Amino acid sequence: MSASAVHSLWTTAADPIDKIxxxxxxxxxxxxxxxxxxxxVVGVLVEAFVPRKFRYYVQxxxxxVALAAAFAAVVGLAARGFGTTKAQIAAMGAIAVxxxxxxxxxxxxxxxxxxxxxxxxRRLDPLAHGNRVDSFVAQxxxxxxxxxxxAATKAGFTTTxxxxxxxxxxxxxxxxxxxxxxxxxxxALEVFSLPLYLLCALARRKRLMSxxxxxxxxxxxxxxxAFTLFGIALLYGYAGSVSYATIADVVEGNVxxxxxxxxxxxxxxxxxxxxxxxxxxxxxxxxxxVPFHMWTPDVYQGAPTPVTGFxxxxxxxxxxxxxxxxxxVVLPGLRWDWRPVMWGIAIITMLxxxxxxxxQTDIKRLLAYSSIAxxxxxxxxxxxxxxxxxxxxxxxxxxxSFVTIGAFAVVTLVRDAGGEATHLSKWAGLGRxxxxxxxxxxxxLLAFAGIPLTSGFTGKFAVFKAAAxxxxxxxxxxxxxxSAIAAFFYIRVIVLMFFSEPKADGPTVAVPSPLTxxxxxxxxxxxxxxxxxxxxxxxxxxxxxxxxx
Amino acid sequence: xxxxxxxYLAALLFAIGATGVLIRRxxxxxxxxxxxMLNACNLAFVAFSRxxxxxxxQIIAFFTMVVAAAEVVVGxxxxxxxxxxxxxxxVDDASLMKL
Numbered sequence: 295m296s297a298s299a300v301h302s303l304w305t306t307a308a309d310p311i312d313k314i315x316x317x318x319x320x321x322x323x324x325x326x327x328x329x330x331x332x333x334x335v336v337g338v339l340v341e342a343f344v345p346r347k348f349r350y351y352v353q354x355x356x357x358x359v360a361l362a363a364a365f366a367a368v369v370g371l372a373a374r375g376f377g378t379t380k381a382q383i384a385a386m387g388a389i390a391v392x393x394x395x396x397x398x399x400x401x402x403x404x405x406x407x408x409x410x411x412x413x414x415x416r417r418l419d420p421l422a423h424g425n426r427v428d429s430f431v432a433q434x435x436x437x438x439x440x441x442x443x444x445a446a447t448k449a450g451f452t453t454t455x456x457x458x459x460x461x462x463x464x465x466x467x468x469x470x471x472x473x474x475x476x477x478x479x480x481x482a483l484e485v486f487s488l489p490l491y492l493l494c495a496l497a498r499r500k501r502l503m504s505x506x507x508x509x510x511x512x513x514x515x516x517x518x519x520a521f522t523l524f525g526i527a528l529l530y531g532y533a534g535s536v537s538y539a540t541i542a543d544v545v546e547g548n549v550x551x552x553x554x555x556x557x558x559x560x561x562x563x564x565x566x567x568x569x570x571x572x573x574x575x576x577x578x579x580x581x582x583x584v585p586f587h588m589w590t591p592d593v594y595q596g597a598p599t600p601v602t603g604f605x606x607x608x609x610x611x612x613x614x615x616x617x618x619x620x621x622x623v624v625l626p627g628l629r630w631d632w633r634p635v636m637w638g639i640a641i642i643t644m645l646x647x648x649x650x651x652x653x654q655t656d657i658k659r660l661l662a663y664s665s666i667a668x669x670x671x672x673x674x675x676x677x678x679x680x681x682x683x684x685x686x687x688x689x690x691x692x693x694x695s696f697v698t699i700g701a702f703a704v705v706t707l708v709r710d711a712g713g714e715a716t717h718l719s720k721w722a723g724l725g726r727x728x729x730x731x732x733x734x735x736x737x738x739l740l741a742f743a744g745i746p747l748t749s750g751f752t753g754k755f756a757v758f759k760a761a762a763x764x765x766x767x768x769x770x771x772x773x774x775x776x777s778a779i780a781a782f783f784y785i786r787v788i789v790l791m792f793f794s795e796p797k798a799d800g801p802t803v804a805v806p807s808p809l810t811x812x813x814x815x816x817x818x819x820x821x822x823x824x825x826x827x828x829x830x831x832x833x834x835x836x837x838x839x840x841x842x843x
Numbered sequence: 844x845x846x847x848x849x850x851y852l853a854a855l856l857f858a859i860g861a862t863g864v865l866i867r868r869x870x871x872x873x874x875x876x877x878x879x880m881l882n883a884c885n886l887a888f889v890a891f892s893r894x895x896x897x898x899x900x901q902i903i904a905f906f907t908m909v910v911a912a913a914e915v916v917v918g919x920x921x922x923x924x925x926x927x928x929x930x931x932x933x934v935d936d937a938s939l940m941k942l
Contacts (some may be wrong), residue, residue: 434924435924437927437928438928439928477903477906480906480910481906481910484910484913484914488913488914488917491917491918491921492917492920492921495921495924501928502928502929502939503939503940505921505924505925505928506925506937506938506939506940507940508921508925509870509921509922509925509934509937510937512917512918512921512922513864513870513873513874513877513918513934516874516877516914516918517861517864517877517880520857520860520861520877520880520881520884521880523880523881523884523907524857524880524883524884524887526884526903527853527884527887527888527891527900528887530888530891530899530900530903531850531887531891531894531895534895534897534899535899536899536903553895553896555894555895555896556895559891559894559895591940592940595940596939596940
């Protein structure tokens, strides 16, 4: 047998390879994401090459410039009509450039910018060996309380890696609500989750708690994303594609010529229903809806407070964006199946978050349960399945994110010898001791509670109105009821701050640098502007409320 | 062999992984069970790819492998730092924040 005959048993002669066409990428339309990811990569290089004492300034400058430039790019795209008339699908079908995507990307970028200011705050902690320090650990690899940690603190190390990590997370979040196929959705989910797991582990004080929070967040987050991935596999099996438009066509039965290889799976509703349930479960985990909320209080409490604020605001915006797109673009044909389930989840989320929050004694845990209740309110808008529902959710997310970052920024100011004084009993009489900080925090709490003339009221009103018009009247009743329950514990904190005697060994309020002041100031300004004169922003969200398909 | 059998195997592996996450106490073992779940997803992707005669599923399996590798890097870093400060990787011991 000749050599070539033997060879042909194992291989076939290679046909001349056709040239694979290069994909067409609309770089201009993807510029916000590309700017942020590019800056994050440069940030990694800065860590490698810039001397340690300049890194903080270089990283801060780079992050702020990148986020501002990306926001300008989003505004530019919206001004050129990509949010309305020219909405389209870019990057060979992977990413949608449309109203909801641009609106949420703008929100994430602004919230990220404000959060970066709180990351960079260096005047709250007392000087460590003559060096100004931020909320992040000197050297993450050093064991807490060890000599290595002391040496790192003495040498004035700081973890400036938090800036590129935050930029990577923001980059993933920008893609997440714009993802137009399930693979992009999954990759974006991981790209923004992995940096967040790390950021959680980097607190300067209470490091054991911080590491514990990171482990919990990581294990549960990875568990949830494995479920998402299996759901994606089942949907791929059902429709033969991961593209949103194709799956939607198959769900609605609009496929004209069925490939015989696909005919069997396309008729299999079990694949569709189980797949959808698993993907939606992964997204509900990220928004922190009951019964997938168990990670929220522990992670919010253990993570460094600036990271908590960032996570609470931006993750929620991104995850709700992705959930909206999935339900409204892929699954409108299935809404009689998913609406009852989402009804149930919205009701237990609103009530569960509000009721459990009453029993909390730690301010960060309290805000965590409050964020769970807010996830329930936003879900009520998602269930509306009308254009009004989309725009009300967009508005709510924008209003909520700035209040959250502001509130957590105030939490970083109230300190005692052990760092932040987060136990509620320590907050007693804060209004007597530092009226301004207490008043600002009261504004945020009133916005969370949805009192008129704050952004919280406008957002809640928009969401409940959309839900009522979308035929979810009972949901609105439950929503108002749980708002009343939630108002109880917000008001209780206000009463505690203003109408009880300060303790002798109570905490002090640190005077922050302009960075944190800006974050808090932006929070207050947005809260009041969206509460008093919301019309412009409601119109903006209204125009942005149509998904491209 | 009928490719549907591979789907049953994938579902079985996924269920074993999920059960392991819920009942095992060592963080490393929990993490290995999550990796098993991701690999079960890969098997499902490849089996569906074979059934449909298109390559998307196989390409997605590569993406999943890269994601799993990135997750190992981040996850082991976090778990090892927890182990070094507590001399235990038990997920039951990590209960500082329990009420």
